[in-house]
Amino acid sequence: MGAQSDGWRMDRRKFLRSTATAAGGLGLASCAGWTTPGAKLGANDPNNPNIITVWFWDDSLQFAVDAFHKSQNKVKVYFQKIGFDDAHQKLLTSFAAGAGAPDVCSLEIGLIGGFTGRGGLVDLRKPPFDADQFKDDIVEYKWIQGSSADGRLVAMPWDIGPAGLWYRADLLGEAGFDTDPGKMAARIQKWDDWFQLAEDLKKKTGGKTALFADSFNDVLIPMIEQQGHGWFDGNKLMFVQKATEPLKAALRLHQQKLDANIQWWGAEWSTGLRRNAFAAMGIASWMQGGLTQDQPQTIGKWRVIPAPEGDFNWGGSFMAIPEQSTKKAAAWEFLKYVCCSVEGQNAIFKASGIFPAYKPAWKDPIYDAPVEFYGGQRTYRLYTEIAGGVPANVVHRSDRLASDIINNEITKVRNQNVDPAAAMQAAQAEALDRINGIVA
Amino acid sequence: MAQGTLDARAGRPAAKLSTMQQVRRSLWPYLFIAPFFILFAIFGLFPYLYAFLLSFQEWDGISPSRWVGLENYSTLMSDAVWWKALYNSVWLLVVTSINLVIAFALAFILNSGLVRFKDIYRTAFFMPIVASSVAIALVFTTLFGLNYGLVNYVLGLVGLGPIDWLQDARWAKPAVALVVIWRYFGWNTVIYLAGLQSISTDLYEAARVDGARWRDIFFHITLPLMRPTITFTVILSIIGALQLFEEPLMLFGGTASTSPGGTDRSALTVLVYLYSTAFQYVEFGYAAAMSVALFLVIVVFSFLYYRFLGSASEA
Numbered sequence: 001m002g003a004q005s006d007g008w009r010m011d012r013r014k015f016l017r018s019t020a021t022a023a024g025g026l027g028l029a030s031c032a033g034w035t036t037p038g039a040k041l042g043a044n045d046p047n048n049p050n051i052i053t054v055w056f057w058d059d060s061l062q063f064a065v066d067a068f069h070k071s072q073n074k075v076k077v078y079f080q081k082i083g084f085d086d087a088h089q090k091l092l093t094s095f096a097a098g099a100g101a102p103d104v105c106s107l108e109i110g111l112i113g114g115f116t117g118r119g120g121l122v123d124l125r126k127p128p129f130d131a132d133q134f135k136d137d138i139v140e141y142k143w144i145q146g147s148s149a150d151g152r153l154v155a156m157p158w159d160i161g162p163a164g165l166w167y168r169a170d171l172l173g174e175a176g177f178d179t180d181p182g183k184m185a186a187r188i189q190k191w192d193d194w195f196q197l198a199e200d201l202k203k204k205t206g207g208k209t210a211l212f213a214d215s216f217n218d219v220l221i222p223m224i225e226q227q228g229h230g231w232f233d234g235n236k237l238m239f240v241q242k243a244t245e246p247l248k249a250a251l252r253l254h255q256q257k258l259d260a261n262i263q264w265w266g267a268e269w270s271t272g273l274r275r276n277a278f279a280a281m282g283i284a285s286w287m288q289g290g291l292t293q294d295q296p297q298t299i300g301k302w303r304v305i306p307a308p309e310g311d312f313n314w315g316g317s318f319m320a321i322p323e324q325s326t327k328k329a330a331a332w333e334f335l336k337y338v339c340c341s342v343e344g345q346n347a348i349f350k351a352s353g354i355f356p357a358y359k360p361a362w363k364d365p366i367y368d369a370p371v372e373f374y375g376g377q378r379t380y381r382l383y384t385e386i387a388g389g390v391p392a393n394v395v396h397r398s399d400r401l402a403s404d405i406i407n408n409e410i411t412k413v414r415n416q417n418v419d420p421a422a423a424m425q426a427a428q429a430e431a432l433d434r435i436n437g438i439v440a
Numbered sequence: 441m442a443q444g445t446l447d448a449r450a451g452r453p454a455a456k457l458s459t460m461q462q463v464r465r466s467l468w469p470y471l472f473i474a475p476f477f478i479l480f481a482i483f484g485l486f487p488y489l490y491a492f493l494l495s496f497q498e499w500d501g502i503s504p505s506r507w508v509g510l511e512n513y514s515t516l517m518s519d520a521v522w523w524k525a526l527y528n529s530v531w532l533l534v535v536t537s538i539n540l541v542i543a544f545a546l547a548f549i550l551n552s553g554l555v556r557f558k559d560i561y562r563t564a565f566f567m568p569i570v571a572s573s574v575a576i577a578l579v580f581t582t583l584f585g586l587n588y589g590l591v592n593y594v595l596g597l598v599g600l601g602p603i604d605w606l607q608d609a610r611w612a613k614p615a616v617a618l619v620v621i622w623r624y625f626g627w628n629t630v631i632y633l634a635g636l637q638s639i640s641t642d643l644y645e646a647a648r649v650d651g652a653r654w655r656d657i658f659f660h661i662t663l664p665l666m667r668p669t670i671t672f673t674v675i676l677s678i679i680g681a682l683q684l685f686e687e688p689l690m691l692f693g694g695t696a697s698t699s700p701g702g703t704d705r706s707a708l709t710v711l712v713y714l715y716s717t718a719f720q721y722v723e724f725g726y727a728a729a730m731s732v733a734l735f736l737v738i739v740v741f742s743f744l745y746y747r748f749l750g751s752a753s754e755a
Contacts, residue, residue, distance in 0.1 A: 415604070
């Protein structure tokens with residue numbers, strides 16, 4: 001071929017020069033990654049029994065770590081902020097690989113079943129931990145959730161998510177309702193009272209403001225969680241028993257357009273909140289932190305009442321010590337401080353609103369003080385009362401798979417108007433087929 | 441071989457090398473290519489073989505594994521969710537291959553000299569690939585929002601009703617397809633552009649001298665010479681589309697949806713199902729069986745393409 005497209009022709013010198021620069025740059029870049037900026041403990045020394053590695057997915061743990069370091073000199077904590085999914089999956093792979101687990105790990109309620117039901121975590125009731133000394137001081141349903149079916153406590157309760165019905169006093173006030181929490185709680189004694197309020201609000205605002213964003217979230221979840229978290233009673237699958245009636249209610253509300261048809265946990269929800277598309281929600285105490293940051297214009301406008309016909313909890317985490325850890329004594333010191341001491345629990349609560357599972361912490365005067373976020377309502381005391389009323393189950397190892405199966409059917413009810421009873425039967429059948437070791 | 445030729449060119453008769461020297465001479469090439477093969481053996485071959493063996497076992501990562509033979513495969517064959525996921529993946533493969541046509545058209549335009557600032561376009565088209573998945577997820581879930589999304593707003597301007605992209609089972613796959621096409625057409629454009637640029641302009645000149653028109657040139661010169669490039673991109677697309685993971689997960693997994701794959705699992709792809717099975721349901725053996733099955737599906741599709749439409753077939 002004649003003159004091939006000349007293109008570029010690099011002479012050897014230019015080539016060598018650019019390669020050397022690239023190599024040098026790479027070398028510098030890799031060096032930069034080796035030092036961690038910040039005043040926190042930079043790395044763990046595997047030989048020192050008093051430096052422990054702790055995994056958590058939020059910066060807020062730093063408050064507890066700082067308080068712990070101040071309270072004693074012996075144990076030092078190397079806090080690794082690990083993403084929420086990774087905190088569970090990386091933990092799982094470290095169990096499979098036999099190495100790489102931290103000394104203290106954090107587990108969330110939705111994923112705890114896979115760990116209580118499987119193993120890899122130390123039984124904290126055994127010596128030298130003797131966690132039973134704290135049993136009466138910890139919220140009962142959390143203790144059960146952190147336990148295995150055969151009674152081992154493998155995950156220490158850390159925080160809880162006492163939940164209720166939150167409403168906007170400004171929006172409901174404008175629509176002519178009495179927004180005093182005491183009066184509202186007296187008005188909402190049954191779920192039908194709440195649904196009636198939804199209808200009245202729709203009429204009063206001409207459809208502009210609904211009572212809640214999505215009935216399949218704000219109504220369905222409380223009605224199900226009121227019966228205790230999880231889809232199993234021992235090995236018995238409880239889809240039909242727990243979810244059929246709540247689903248019927250949620251579908252009815254959705255079809256009557258009594259909700260704003262806005263999906264939770266997305267950009268739509270934030271925009272909807274800002275545009276006053278909905279005036280209430282069913283959610284847990286930890287929402288306060290997020291709303292304070294993202295929706296500061298609503299501070300002071302929220303009020304909370306307990307959910308009708310039963311209290312419910314939503315969310316909450318645990319801390320555990322992997323069997324792999326070689327520093328269990330030091331790990332237990334930290335775990336005791338963060339989960340079972342008044343100072344540890346309140347250090348985080350005061351900084352981030354993460355609600356203690358350790359009951360003695362609730363004696364602090366801050367729990368009786370009026371809270372600005374809730375317009376002066378003494379909501380923290382209300383949360384402690386709610387926490388006393390939540391039922392509990394041991395979480396099953398296949399909880400996650402069961403959740404995905406039933407949630408799939410729930411999406412069909414919501415978006416394709418499938419009959420709730422039929423959907424729950426279908427979910428039950430699918431789960432019985434797919435999951436081993438469970439019964440109808 | 442090469443040594444003999446070299447010596448011959450230098451004018452000397454080919455000297456006979458001792459065995460030791462022969463071994464040392466032929467050793468160097470192997471040493472140079474060894475790093476790749478060592479890394480491949482550790483990070484590529486070993487995991488493949490391990491996964492293959494794992495597919496015949498049942499393992500939850502903590503308890504010891506249990507040999508179950510072909511049980512995972514027989515469960516897989518009767519798993520309705522698997523077949524749905526496979527159907528979704530193949531559907532996405534077929535629809536997202538439109539991005540190849542778009543990419544070819546764009547590459548042709550850029551190469552034809554009709555546009556100036558070629559490099560700026562090329563960079564711009566390539567950007568989506570480099571963009572962070574988290575950012576893409578945030579932007580597209582906002583764009584596709586039912587009540588406040590930009591896409592529905594634009595549809596409203598032309599009189600079309602709002603579409604519940606993320607909740608409606610009929611629109612879930614198109615939503616994923618749109619994101620995938622947007623993300624990968626730039627990659628293919630760049631590859632096609634490189635291919636087009638390697639065709640000598642002499643051929644075009646000769647053809648024009650002979651009186652050929654644009655259409656003839658395109659179908660009888662450009663396309664045939666682009667065959668290898670097109671085969672390359674199609675095979676990559678087959679592999680990539682059947683392994684779609686990030687885009688379906690962004691829009692319909694994690695916190696974006698209560699159930700992976702959205703309403704009625706309409707956007708559940710094989711890899712999302714595999715990932716859930718392995719890391720959320722903690723069934724590593726079953727997930728390994730899925731990965732082997734997916735591998736076979738990809739091999740079959742690639743082979744079918746190559747046999748009937750690729751370089752191996754008649755023009």
